[in-house]
Every structure is written in structure tokens, then in C-alpha cells.
Amino acid sequence: MLSKLYDFIIRKHLEILTVIFVGISLALLSQTENHVVLRIQTGWQDVSTFLKKPVLEKQRKKKVLEENKQLRMEVFSLNREVARLQNLDTENERLREMIGFRDTSRYELLPSLIVYKGFKNGSSVITLDKGKNYDVYQDDVIVDKEGLVGRILSSGKRTSIANMIIEPDVRVSVRINPSRVYGILKWHHGNTFVIEDIPTTIDIEPGWTVTTSGLSEIYPPDIPIGVITDVKTSENGFTHVIEGNYNVAFKNLREVFILEHVGEQTK
């Protein structure tokens, strides 16, 4: 009997071992929440964490560096976006003001964008994005919400070339308010103008405004030009030398208005 059992065990030792191990495993499965087991597992976690620490630190450092690089790129991108939005905000404000100006102006105004600023025949010119297709012709007057800008020199089908009043050769017939004295304005330097040949017998004060006189064949009356800043007496002692600042910031001009056929009206 015993020898038979021994033979059976020898013959089926693999199956017997398997059954024993399966039995133990099933018994262990029923003890999943055993606190001894959990304590062993926790202990091993502590040991393995300690062993893995250098590698984990290195991985963390690499990750932080990558994250930092990405964040820098994002900051740069966001800064660029903020600058773009600020620019749009400024543009929007400027356009709103221009719309307000157009609505309150007594002239028919055609908004136009300056597409180019440059030189032609020694004088600075601007190119506008409106031409004959919008009924823009030579000598049409250009204004900004602050005042007079210049006039159209020539117009093409879709664009026009214009010159501004800040030119050495340009003269504008003006009226000084509130005295209603007429004079000829010419560019001085930068954003300043000068009016000469006004007799000293006429009282002129700094702060008074200068507008177009309406005596010109090109410019209609009462378009603001600038403000008087200084009144001097000329060398001969008989006339004033009046200096002032233009209202329009010519350097920052981006959009202008074309007064529709003012020349014809005034003619």
C-alpha cells in the first residue's frame, strides 16, 4: 500500500506539486487584505523607492527642464500675442475716433489707408489705397481727424499719390483765430510751422489756432492745422514771425480721409 502511494507520488509529483501550489495560491487569494502582507509590500516599496531615487531624481530633473523650456516658449508666444492685441486695441481706438470724426464732419469723407510712405522727386509722398475707382482725383484734400494732412498729387485706378503739408515747398493759405488774420503758412522743421509777414500792429497770442483760410483753390475753409506756440518780431521790426505746432502727428499717420471733390465745390 505504502509502496503504491510512494510510486504514485513519484509518478505524479508534478501534478501533486501543482495542486499544492494552486491550493496555497487560492488560500493566499482569500487573504488579500491581510495586514502582514500589506506590511511586507509597504516595506518593499520603501526599499525600492530608495533604490530608484537617483534615477527618479534624474528623470524629474529632465522633465522639469523640458517643462521649463516649453513654458519659456509659451511665455514668448503669449507676450507676442499680448503685443499683437495691444496693437489691435490701439488701432481699434484710432479707427473708432476716425469714425466719430467722419460722422460729425460737414464734408463727405472717404477713409483711406496709407500703404506706402516714401520719396518722389526729392519730396516725401504717401501712397493711398484709393484711386479713380473711388472718384479720387488730383488736388483732392486729405485730412486726419486732427486736421489738414495734404493733397492728392496724382491718382491711379486703385491708388493715389499724395504729398503732405510738411514740405519745404508747400505753402498754405491760413487764418489765425480768433483774430481772423490771414497769412501764409510754411513748414519749419519737425512737426512745426511758421507764419511770416503778419504786421506787428496786429495782436497775436500763443495758443491761438490756425485753420485753412478758404482763399486757396485747393483747400476748403476752416480745416484745423495747428496751434501757435511762439510769436516773435522779425529782424526788420515790422512783422511777426509766428511759430506753431501742427495738430496732426504726421509720423504716426496710418489712415486718412479724402475730402470728396472739395476742389470743385470751392472752385
Next chain:
Amino acid sequence: MMSALFILAVIFNDFISIAGIRPDILLVFLIFLSLYEKPVFAIIAAFGFGFIQDVFLPGYIQYWGLSPLLKTLIIYGFLKLLPFIMRLKGITFLLSIFGVVLIHNIFYNLLYYSGYVKPFVAFYRYTLPETIYTFLILLLLNLIFPLNSKYR
């Protein structure tokens, strides 16, 4: 060398995971042991390795006894089928080994994730990638320790 690899695999198991998929290095060792050592030793090792796995590599859900149970059963089945498997050659032999790994992983993940993940999801999210990853490591080790060299 196998022992050194074994220790490294247990300690650095987390670092060889790809997108949360870890290979079952212990099963790879057990397959090699089944081919190189005596069946009794392989069965004891299957239980022992399974026990080690549950203690040292418990994963997120802790089932105490699941690994020794499945590893013992799969290695027993593998040992019983070994004479038939060893008659196979080339790709069919490797496919049969792949099948052993796949069956083990199917049952393991089915029980391991039961109640947490749907069986089909567990299959394509865990079982299949884990099987492929494990099998690739097995193929890599096969270059150093050829699987069927003993029976050639």
C-alpha cells in the same frame, strides 16, 4: 547572468514601462527555466516567482496569490505541452511561445482588472500590448539563450 537580469528586472520594472505597459519579465524567466531546468524546479520557481511578483511588484491593485496561481498553472500546462511544442520549428515554435504568454496575460488581466475595466478594454489596452512587449524581450533573450537549443 540570468540571475543578475532577474534582480535588475524586479528593481527597475517601473523604468522599462512604456505608457504604463510593463513586460512580465518573471514569466520570461519561467519559460526559459521550463526549457533549461527540470520540470519540478520550473513548477517551484513558477510559484516562487509568482509570490515574489505579488510581494514586490504588486501594481496598483493588490491581489495576493493571483500571480502564483496563474504562473503555476500556465507553467504546468506549458510543461505538459512541451514535447508537442518542441516538435515545432521556426515561426510556429515562436508563435506557440507567444500563445503561452498571451493565455497567461488574458487570464491574469481578466482577473486583475475584473470589476475595474471591461474585459474587452482590458484585452486591447493591457493584455495585447503587454504580451507583445513581453514577447519582444523573450525574443531578445532568445538571441543570447536560444529557447530550443536543448532539444535540437
